[in-house]
Amino acid sequence: MQISFTTYTDNDKTEVLEMMASFNKMEGYAFDPMGRQKNLLEFTSNGSLGRLYVMKLHQQIIGYLVLAFGFSFEYNGRDAFIDEFYIKPTYRNKGIGALTLDFIASESKKLGIQALHLEVEPHNVHANKLYLSKGYRSNDRKLLTRKI
Template sequence: MVNLIQACENDIPMILEFMKDFYAIDHYPFKPERIRPNLHKLISDNSIGRLWLVEYSDQKVGYLALTFGFSFEYGGRDAFIDEFFIKEGFRGKGIGKLVLKLLEPLALEAGVQTLHLEVEPHNSAGNQLYLNAGFKGNDRILLNKAIHK
């Protein structure tokens, strides 16, 4: 049995551990001092998104962060699956597929018209999961520019 459990403040230490493992996969810098305040924001303000723990057979095995945006092209509120992580040892069991099925009605309930995500090119299992779930490439390149101090 797979469930999405909305995260609360008490879950932050566990989520940070999941994030540390997730970021290590692709050698992303892990800065808990920068991440922790944003976890507090996402947990306390449903207008910017949602944060869930992934539960499998009564164990917390990962997390999913969904952040909201707005797009004329996509019909209003859209959302970005900002982070989606399942612990090693629990991958390949169909958990990701079930999480994405659980996510869609929750996103619709929040007024989301379109879901977006990005996936590393080398992550063939992730790419296949998302394609099988109905995600499609849009022949565009996602560009980023950090504008913080």
């Protein structure tokens, strides 16, 4: 399977927003279409915030990944958070997730990223297994969040 990875463009907007809605519905997260559209514009128009990558098979969009930049003294510089990672259901469990994580590791190295972080729902057995197989490890901490 020949998967290509491209940086998001405005031509991808409709499909990416549809996939974002599907991702949030699948996980039971709240989804505000107008707020998401605003965030998408802000994020993709400011390269210092991160990158949004689109996965394609034969020029057809099959998934996306949001890589949000940060900085960590603990990890000696720039780090990044895989904020969202979605593959359309038809294309899951075919090795595309593994290819995508390899691509992101390679791209992150080029971007000077020292560490990659991600969250995974405990119930997502396939994703947990994939992430562990690609070298992601629990740091035995809990991610705590406060909305401001």
